Amino acid sequence: MPGACWESLSGVCVTAVESRPAGGGTSHTPGVPGELGTSPVNRPFGARVKAFVALTKPRIIELLLITTVPVMFLAAQGVPDLWLVLATCLGGYLSAGGANALNMYIDRDIDAMMDRTSQRPLVTGMVSPREALVFGITLAVVSTLWFGLLVNWLSAWLALGALLFYVVVYTMILKRRTSQNIVWGGIAGCMPVLIGWSAVTDSVSWAAVILFLVIFFWTPPHYWPLSMKVKEDYARVGVPMLPVVASNRVVARQIVLYSWVMVAVSLLLTPLGYTGWFYTTVALATGGWWLWEAHALQSRAKAGVTGGKLKEMRLFHWSITYVSLLFVAVAVDPFLK
Numbered sequence: 001m002p003g004a005c006w007e008s009l010s011g012v013c014v015t016a017v018e019s020r021p022a023g024g025g026t027s028h029t030p031g032v033p034g035e036l037g038t039s040p041v042n043r044p045f046g047a048r049v050k051a052f053v054a055l056t057k058p059r060i061i062e063l064l065l066i067t068t069v070p071v072m073f074l075a076a077q078g079v080p081d082l083w084l085v086l087a088t089c090l091g092g093y094l095s096a097g098g099a100n101a102l103n104m105y106i107d108r109d110i111d112a113m114m115d116r117t118s119q120r121p122l123v124t125g126m127v128s129p130r131e132a133l134v135f136g137i138t139l140a141v142v143s144t145l146w147f148g149l150l151v152n153w154l155s156a157w158l159a160l161g162a163l164l165f166y167v168v169v170y171t172m173i174l175k176r177r178t179s180q181n182i183v184w185g186g187i188a189g190c191m192p193v194l195i196g197w198s199a200v201t202d203s204v205s206w207a208a209v210i211l212f213l214v215i216f217f218w219t220p221p222h223y224w225p226l227s228m229k230v231k232e233d234y235a236r237v238g239v240p241m242l243p244v245v246a247s248n249r250v251v252a253r254q255i256v257l258y259s260w261v262m263v264a265v266s267l268l269l270t271p272l273g274y275t276g277w278f279y280t281t282v283a284l285a286t287g288g289w290w291l292w293e294a295h296a297l298q299s300r301a302k303a304g305v306t307g308g309k310l311k312e313m314r315l316f317h318w319s320i321t322y323v324s325l326l327f328v329a330v331a332v333d334p335f336l337k
Contacts (some may be wrong), residue, residue: 020163025167025264030185043126051121055104056097056139064096064192065089066324070331071196071211074274077334080200084151086197092192095159098139099166099188105132106171116230147195154198158332162191182227186219207274210265211330215323217262221255221294222319225312248310252294255315259294263287266326275330276337282329286322293318 068088074079104111105121108129112119121127127135140163147156170185190212197208224242227234228251231243243251266283269275293315300310 003332007199007282047126051124051126052135053126054121055101055135056093057100058093058097060100061093061096063320063323064189065092066327067211067215068192068196070327070329071193072200073331074207074334075197075200075205076183082197087146087150088155088196091143091151091155091159092195093164094139094146096137098143099163100180101132101136101139101162102167103131103171104268106167107175108132110239113237114230114233116233151199152202154202154204155195158191158195161237162195164190165191168222176239179245180222183220183238186223189219203229206272207269210268210272210274213265214262217265218260218319218323221258221262222316222323223256224251225297225314225316225319227251228310228312229316248301248306249298252298256291256294256298259291263291275333278336279329279333282325286325288313290318292320311317 003178050165052323069085072085072088104120106121107117108122108208111120112123117123122129122132140160143163144156144160147153148157166185166188170181170188174181193211193215194204194208220242227241228243231241235244241256246254263283266287267280269283270280297310297312297315
């Protein structure tokens with residue numbers, strides 16, 4: 001259940017902003033920028049445990065689960081089996097964690113040069129590249145078996161497919177080659193919706209596909225505002241995120257376009273009979289506010305506003321609130337029909 005769009009929600013893909021001092025990590029090993037030495041003195045047990053947890057990007061996974069559990073309520077048209085919910089969430093954490101660990105293994109070179117990522121475990125040397133690789137592969141195998149044996153094999157293959165898409169298609173192929181990386185890489189972040197539905201029904205329906213598309217169209221306007229904020233980081237390492245290769249006006253126009261499509265798609269559930277008045281009300285209210293923020297950002301970009309006055313992070317933070325409220329409405333709606 002990884003998500004490029006939640007990278008950070010990539011890829012989700014939701015995105016969590018990592019706090020760290022500017023200027024990169026501290027180098028203690030000659031020839032290895034930003035890495036600590038491998039001496040046990042520099043790698044205490046407690047810090048090592050925290051580092052392996054950090055490899056899984058737990059803050060991003062929280063948002064992935066927000067798009068999984070509510071869909072299970074909608075699929076069950078009520079309260080799903082709680083053991084099934086627990087098994088699906090744990091399997092999803094293991095799968096997404098494996099994908100994120102492998103992402104950090106592959107991107108450790110550019111992570112060492114970006115302010116936003118210079119305190120990641122592979123950069124500081126708290127975890128070695130080989131340990132991260134073995135850890136990520138182990139989580140991938142365990143999560144696939146967990147889903148297959150305790151949930152169902154359709155969910156297992158969907159989770160494995162999401163993991164491979166995030167690691168291979170997004171991280172290895174798209175991220176460093178195209179400004180559309182987050183658009184297509186975001187497919188991995190949409191998969192938790194399908195996994196949540198298939199966990200309950202052992203099938204995929206149009207309701208799941210619609211919610212998949214909501215996350216697909218949500219991912220670019222969610223992540224591009226953050227990319228606008230940290231575009232110097234991406235430019236320095238040669239990653240062509242859209243804000244790096246296009247002006248703020250172009251990026252804002254794309255954000256507005258994707259936002260309108262996202263809101264329109266979110267409203268398809270009701271006429272197709274999957275949701276009722278409560279979900280529709282929440283989708284209209286939250287979608288309307290999203291569009292207001294998106295157009296406000298576009299107006300500021302058109303006026304040539306830059307720096308802090310552009311306020312691009314307003315939309316980024318609202319995007320997380322939006323997807324949380326929308327999917328809570330997905331879970332609550334079956335009880336109010």
